[in-house]
Every structure is written in structure tokens, then in C-alpha cells.
Amino acid sequence: MPIRLDQRLTAIANLVDYGKVADVGCDHGKLGYYLVSTDRASEVIATDISKPSLDKAKELAFENGVADVMQTRLCDGLGAVCSEEVDTVIVAGLGGDVISGILQRAREEGKTFGSFILSPNTHPEKVRKEIVLSKHTIVFDEMLECAGKTYTIIKTKKGESALDDMQIRFGAFYKTSDNFAQFAKKELCSLENILAKNPEAQLKDKIDLLKSALGDRI
Numbered sequence: 001m002p003i004r005l006d007q008r009l010t011a012i013a014n015l016v017d018y019g020k021v022a023d024v025g026c027d028h029g030k031l032g033y034y035l036v037s038t039d040r041a042s043e044v045i046a047t048d049i050s051k052p053s054l055d056k057a058k059e060l061a062f063e064n065g066v067a068d069v070m071q072t073r074l075c076d077g078l079g080a081v082c083s084e085e086v087d088t089v090i091v092a093g094l095g096g097d098v099i100s101g102i103l104q105r106a107r108e109e110g111k112t113f114g115s116f117i118l119s120p121n122t123h124p125e126k127v128r129k130e131i132v133l134s135k136h137t138i139v140f141d142e143m144l145e146c147a148g149k150t151y152t153i154i155k156t157k158k159g160e161s162a163l164d165d166m167q168i169r170f171g172a173f174y175k176t177s178d179n180f181a182q183f184a185k186k187e188l189c190s191l192e193n194i195l196a197k198n199p200e201a202q203l204k205d206k207i208d209l210l211k212s213a214l215g216d217r218i
Helices: 007-014 030-037 051-063 096-108 124-133 165-170 178-197 204-217
Strands: 020-024 043-048 070-074 088-092 115-119 136-146 149-158
Touching: 007 030, 007 088, 007 115, 007 136, 007 149, 020 030, 030 043, 030 051, 030 070, 043 051, 051 070, 088 096, 096 124, 115 124, 124 136, 124 149, 124 165, 136 178, 165 204, 178 204
Parallel strands: 020 043, 020 088, 043 070, 088 115
Antiparallel strands: 115 149, 136 149
């Protein structure tokens, strides 16, 4: 059965280097199934804290004949995934505080993985901070719009790294990212319109920060 992914999950799938993948918080398992059925991954471990969701993922794999390469594990985060058991860990569709917590627990347990692909719904800055602490370096960091919402997608690999405060907040490559510039200009326009209608709004610091990030691209 063919699976259609939305723009965000398609972008995530396209970032996967062939190998073994853990899809953390897999929901009904559509991304994992897509990866193995299109030969983008050799094997997928789909994990979720919700047994009903995981049962759906297991059913999807069984009905489509990929249960041998798509297994499911009931756990919180990476609790049931061993260090280096997979090449790539995907965590998408959760808040940045939750994703950073998953990475932090893995780090504190001494678990290491070759690559992370992360797409926080909120607070990407928290995720970037934890990436640095986990001794990974960011190789992809972009924003995209899907179903009227703006998402961040980050890919990492092993390696010591450092990010300044602006990179933590806006993205590792915000200075050269056309996507960031587009979204930042849109937000800047919105904030300035609000301020024009309500001069008492406490928005000056946000506006100044966005202008600083955009530089001569305003």
C-alpha cells in the first residue's frame, strides 16, 4: 500500500541516509513504513509511548509485508533502543522541550547514535542547545511551512560543535538561509503592524533582534 507523507515528513525522509533508523514517537508508523517500503532505510525500529498508536504501526507493517524490517517497541523516547543500535534517530512532531529531554536522557545514559533528524513543533533553540551537549554538529537546519504552520528540521552528525546565541535561536545557518529570511521578514512585518496599532506592545526587543538576524537582507 503506497503511503503519502505531508511536506514535512517527506523532507525528513529525504534526509535519511540508508541504514537502520529509529522513529521515536512514531504514532501510527507511516514514516517508518514509508522508509522501508521505498528502500530509504534497511530497517526501522518504531517506538511510541502509546500502545494503541504502536498497535496501529505494527498492524501497518504486518498488513504490508514489512514486519521483518519494521519492528515496534513500546517505550518513552529512546528507552528501549540501545546505544549505536541504529544509524539514525528521528524525532518529529513533538515540542522542543520534549525532544531535548529525550536526547538528554540518552546522553546521560551513555547512549550514542550516528545521526539525529529532529523536527520540533516548538522551541527549536532548546533542541540546538542539547545537540551541542550531545557532541553532535548540525549539518542541516531549515524552516518550512506545512498546513499553515512553520516547522524546523535539523539533521546532525557526530562531532564537537559550538553555536553562538543567534545560531541557537534562529538556526545554525540563518545567515545564509533563504527560508529563514523569508519567514523572518514575514514575522517582522507582523510584529511591526501590531506595534503600529498598539505602541504600548512590548515588541521592540523582538523586532530589533529579527532586524539584527536579517542584517542587510531586510
